[in-house]
Amino acid sequence: MRRDKICFFVPFYPLIKGGAEYQSKIIATALKEQQYEIVYISSGHEKEQCIVVDGFKIYQLNVSSGIVEKASLYKNFMKKVCDIISKEAPNIIYQRILNTFTYRLAKFSKKNNIPFVLHIADNYSLEFDKGRLGILKKKLFKALLKNGPIIICQTAYQRNKITEFDYAVADVIPNMHPLLTETVPKKDRKKIIWIGNARPVKQLEVYLKLAKSFETSQLKFHIIGRIPENAYGISLQETIATGKNIVYHGGQDNDYVNSLLLNSGILINTSVSEGFSNTFIQAWMCGTPVLALNSDPNSIIKKNNIGVNCEGEQDRMKIALKELLENSDAYDLMCQKALRTAQSHFSVEMNMKRFVALLVKSN
Numbered sequence: 001m002r003r004d005k006i007c008f009f010v011p012f013y014p015l016i017k018g019g020a021e022y023q024s025k026i027i028a029t030a031l032k033e034q035q036y037e038i039v040y041i042s043s044g045h046e047k048e049q050c051i052v053v054d055g056f057k058i059y060q061l062n063v064s065s066g067i068v069e070k071a072s073l074y075k076n077f078m079k080k081v082c083d084i085i086s087k088e089a090p091n092i093i094y095q096r097i098l099n100t101f102t103y104r105l106a107k108f109s110k111k112n113n114i115p116f117v118l119h120i121a122d123n124y125s126l127e128f129d130k131g132r133l134g135i136l137k138k139k140l141f142k143a144l145l146k147n148g149p150i151i152i153c154q155t156a157y158q159r160n161k162i163t164e165f166d167y168a169v170a171d172v173i174p175n176m177h178p179l180l181t182e183t184v185p186k187k188d189r190k191k192i193i194w195i196g197n198a199r200p201v202k203q204l205e206v207y208l209k210l211a212k213s214f215e216t217s218q219l220k221f222h223i224i225g226r227i228p229e230n231a232y233g234i235s236l237q238e239t240i241a242t243g244k245n246i247v248y249h250g251g252q253d254n255d256y257v258n259s260l261l262l263n264s265g266i267l268i269n270t271s272v273s274e275g276f277s278n279t280f281i282q283a284w285m286c287g288t289p290v291l292a293l294n295s296d297p298n299s300i301i302k303k304n305n306i307g308v309n310c311e312g313e314q315d316r317m318k319i320a321l322k323e324l325l326e327n328s329d330a331y332d333l334m335c336q337k338a339l340r341t342a343q344s345h346f347s348v349e350m351n352m353k354r355f356v357a358l359l360v361k362s363n
Contacts, residue, residue, distance in 0.1 A: 003034065003035050003036045003037070004036055004037070004090075004091035004092060004359070004363060005036070005037040005038075005039065005088065005089070005090040005091050005092075006031065006036055006037070006038055006039075006090055006091065006092045006093075006094055006359075007039050007040075007041060007084075007085055007088055007090035007092070007093050007094065008024060008028055008038060008039070008040045008041070008094050008095075008096075009041045009081065009093060009094065009095045009101070009105060010024045010040070010041075010042070010094070010095060010096040010097060011042045011043055011044050012025070012040045012042040012053065012056065012058050012060075013025040014253060015042065015045070015053070015058075015060075016042065016044050016045075017251070017253075018197070019121070019175075019277065019278040019279075020096045020097045020121035020122075021096075022254065022278055023096065023121070023175050023176070023278065024094075024096045024119075026176060026177070026178070026348060027094075027176075027352070027355060028040075028056065029054075030348055030352045030355075031352075031356070032055065032056070034356065038056055038057075039056070039057045039058075039059070039088050039090065040056055040057065040058040040059065041058075041059045041061065041081055041084055041085070042058050042059065042060050042061065043061050043062075043063050043077075043101075044061075044062075044063060045060035045061060045062055046062060047060065047062070048060055048061055048062050059084050061077070061080060061081070063077055064076070064077065070100075073100055073101075073103060073104060073140075074100060074101060074104070075104070077101075078101060078104040078105065078108075081101070081104075081105070082104075082105075082108045085108070085112075085114070086112070090114065091114070091115070091363055092114065092115050092116075092117060092359060092362065092363055093105065093109050093114055093115070093116045093117065094117045094119065095116070095117070095118050095119065096119045096121050097121045097122075097125075098118060098120055098121070098125040098126070098141075099125065100140075102118060102144055102149075103140050103143055103144045106118070106144040106147035106148075106149050107144075107147050109147065109149070110147040110148060115150060115362040115363055116147070116148075116149045116150065117149070117150045117151075117152065117170075117358070117359070117362065118149040118150065118151050118152070119151075119152045120151065120152065120153045120154060120158045120162075120275065121154070121275055122273075122274070122275035123155075123157060123158060123161075123273050123274065123275050124201075124273060126141075126158055126161040126162065127161070128141070141165070142165065145165060145167050150170045150358070150362050151167070151169050151170055152169070152170055152171050152172070152173050152355075152358065153169050153171075153172045153173075154172070154173070154174055154175060154275045154276040154297070155172065155174070155275065155276055155297045155298050156172060156298055157297070157298075158172075158275065159172050170358055170362075171354060171358055173351055173354055173355060174276055174281075174297075174298075174345060174346055174351065175276045175277075175278055175281050175346065176281070176346050176347065176348045176350075176351040176352070177278070177281045177282055177285050177342070177346055177347075177348065178285075178347075178348055179285065179343060179347060180258055180262065180282075180285045180286055181262065181285070181286060181287065181339070183287075183339075184287035184332075184335045184336055184338075184339050185262050185263060185286070185287065186263060187263060187264070187265055187287070187288070187331075187335060188263050188264065188265060189265035189266075189325050189331065190218050190219050190220055190265065191219075191220055191222060191260075191263065191264045191265050192211075192219055192220065192221045192222065192264070192265060192266050192268060192321070193221075193222045193223075193224070193260060193261065193264045193266070193267050193268070194207045194221070194222070194223050194224070194225075194267075194268050194269075194270070195223075195224045195225055195257060195267065195279045196224075196225045196269075196271070196279070197225045197226045197251075198225055198226065198227045198228065198232075198233060198236055199228070200232060201271060201272045201273070202225075202270065202271050202272075203270040203271060203272060203293070204223070204225075204227075204236055204270065205235075205236060205239070206270040206293060206314060206317075207221065207223070207268055207270045208221075208236070208239045208240065208243065208246065209314075210268070210270075210317050210318060210321070211243055211245055211246050212243065213318050214245060214318075214321075215243075215244055215245055217245070219245060220245055220246075220247055221243070221245055221246050221247070222246075222247045222248075222249060222260065222264070223240065223246065223247070223248045223249065224249045224250070224251070224252050224256070224257055224260065225250075225251060226250070226251040227240075227248075254282070257279075257282060258282060258285075258286065261282055261283050261286040261288050262286045262287075262288075264283075264286075264288055265288070265325060266288065266289055266290070266291050266307075266321065266324060266325070267279060267280070267283035267288055267289070267290045267291070268290075268291045268292075268317075268321075269290060269291070269292040269293065269294075269295060270293045270294075271292075271293070271294060271295060272294060273294060273295065274292075274294070274295040274297065275297070276297045276298075277295065277297075280292075280295075280297070281342060281346045283338070284306060284338040284339065284341055284342035284346070285339070285342040285343075285346070286339075287335040287336065287338050287339035288335065288338060289306055289307040289308075289324060289331070289334045289335060289338050290306065290307035290308075290338075291307055291308050291310070291317065291320055291321055291324060292307065292308070292309045292310065293309075293310050293312065293314065293317060294309070294310075294311070294312050295309060296309035300341065300345070304337055304338075304341045305333075305334060305337055306334060306337050306338040306341050307324075307334070307338070308320040308323075308324065
């Protein structure tokens, strides 16, 4: 028997690739297997059309970046979105990314008495600086909360940021990932890996600097992800081209990423901040420890001894990398703990039970 219809307002993976998109696809696929009907409204496409991919009906929409549209909080775009939702008549609306569109979507859902599940995908969307943009962002967030969204967070940090507004979070559900291996595979500790699209917040240049400091060693520093064709990206590409121990793989799908992670020694993350990085979970699902510059979501790295968080100190990264790789017994134990932690905390089966229970309760 077919269950509720859910409208996913999120770009469709893999037509548009990103961490939030990937997590949404995992959830949508698991729900479809439980006989939920899923329809996507996917923004960010050049051509507007309705297609079917992987058994999902997808409305592809283009978003104008014009000044008038931005100033109106994308009024015209969101009218198209709301018209599609009215036509499809879902029982629940799900949005993975808190952004400028969320305010109008929350307002529409309240007016039409459709439960709206807002799943936070990063820390940045909940951080409000004291500048003009931060003040506006905070004002918008307060306004959307008045429409009563059902909020799911990835981390305790995100939940705490929302409770500062005297608003109750429905649940804290971490990112999830299908199981990749039952046992820790053979590791090549000379293979170091960095994954991400090279935006400034990801700080790929920090990783390249680290690679440079190991140029006389046998370590190879691998990079997976798109590099932009702008001044920042060109500078990164020039550094990569001259790096004797750097291997650039370009943008790749998750099967490729997982195959590389399975036999890599360490995943390195240099982001300014993270919500709960998918790449952390993928690495741990492969039994691969994580060395992070700034991130330890829910203190899981420290509590389970499955990597190192350098707490923003770039100089610690070189020391920590050496220490992780030099002690074979400690490294092997860390790999075992990484895999066990991933299997017990981030499996799709376990976390989808909580997600479905929330849907049932909300509807």
